[in-house]
Amino acid sequence: MEFLRDSLKQIQPLYEEKIEEAWQRIDNLTKPIGSLGTLEKIAARMAGITGNLVNSRLKKNIVIMCADNGVVEEGVSACPKDITRIVTENFTRGITGVCVFADMVQADLTVVDIGVDAEFNNTKIINKKIMRGTKNIAKGPAMEYREAVEAIEVGIAIVDELVKKGYNLLGTGEMGIANTTTSAAVLCALSNLEPDVVVGKGAGLTEEQYRHKIEVVKRALDVNKPNQNDPIDVLAKVGGLDIAGLCGCFIGAAKNRVPIVIDGFISSAAALCAVRLNPKIKDYIFPSHLSAEPGAIYMMKEIGLEPMLNLNMRLGEGSGCPFAFFIIEASQKMMRDMGSFEDANIVNNFLIDIREEKAI
Structure with missing residues (x-):
């Protein structure tokens, strides 16, 4: 019984700061916010569990x-x-x-x-x-x-x-x-x-x-x-x-x-x-x-x-x-390999388009 009690006592909450950091990355990926639904929630929770934004080697x-x-x-x-x-x-x-x-x-x-x-x-x-x-x-x-x-x-x-x-x-x-x-x-x-x-x-x-x-x-x-x-x-x-x-x-x-x-x-x-x-x-x-x-x-x-x-x-x-497992690994693939808006030049191009419209 002591082993069980000790194990229950050792359980800690998720790393909230890592969850926030994960959501910042997720929301900056080259996609509409929330468009990958549950995959995004899985990725954020995985970061909170492990303390890593990306868990690329899952055994x-x-x-x-x-x-x-x-x-x-x-x-x-x-x-x-x-x-x-x-x-x-x-x-x-x-x-x-x-x-x-x-x-x-x-x-x-x-x-x-x-x-x-x-x-x-x-x-x-x-x-x-x-x-x-x-x-x-x-x-x-x-x-x-x-x-x-x-x-x-x-x-x-x-x-x-x-x-x-x-x-x-x-x-x-x-x-x-x-x-x-x-x-x-x-x-x-x-x-x-x-x-x-x-x-x-x-x-x-x-x-x-x-x-x-x-x-x-x-x-x-x-x-x-x-x-x-x-x-x-x-x-x-x-x-x-x-x-x-x-x-x-x-x-x-x-x-x-x-x-x-x-x-x-x-x-x-x-x-x-x-x-x-x-x-x-x-x-x-x-x-x-x-x-x-x-x-x-x-x-x-x-x-x-x-x-x-x-x-x-x-x-x-x-x-x-x-x-x-496949879906969880897909969430990590998203975190590792999907580009940000900056990577895709979407933000810069969007700003250039806005400036051109204002100039007209």
């Missing part, structure tokens, strides 16, 4: 937290539990969605077993297993409070190590069958929203299974009564090890002044927990896309951020992060 990594969820026994997923193990292995084979898209933008992957109900003989999977999956939240707490803290601290430590290796742009991914159920429960617990509003069909449930999933989330909230004012209590009672680990990643990124990208619904739940633990973390987060899960838009409202894209994606894995 990218997507952290994928993998864990099983006991609530799967309630029939809330169309996929069998063993898919967690299979896909975790497949991340190391380069054949999943996130692998393909990460390769497209030269991003590396860090695959972490934080709670898969299986043992791996694979050196590409980092073993940080806290337990072999959580308990069924429909019957009681997912885990003990100390185990939720331990999972958060795993995420912080993973990010600390990645920063030491030179990574300065991070993404968040996950694998865990039934984790849209736990994420919906976390959102409901941290807000005043009802399960009927935020629960989605996940990996292709029928209408009957969907209605059952809503009832399971309601039961989990009734049975566990998570404390809305304590995100760790929420994670311990109705969350998952993957969400808790990713929560730690957001804390670690802010602690190290490194920008970090949300993928979709599950990593949004982790981001929301992190922001509730320390509101300054919000300034270090960039949401990639609006997940097709119905609760995703409410997750964004609770965090107070807007996603860059809406591609109707709901794969998870961190698959949205590479698209955000």
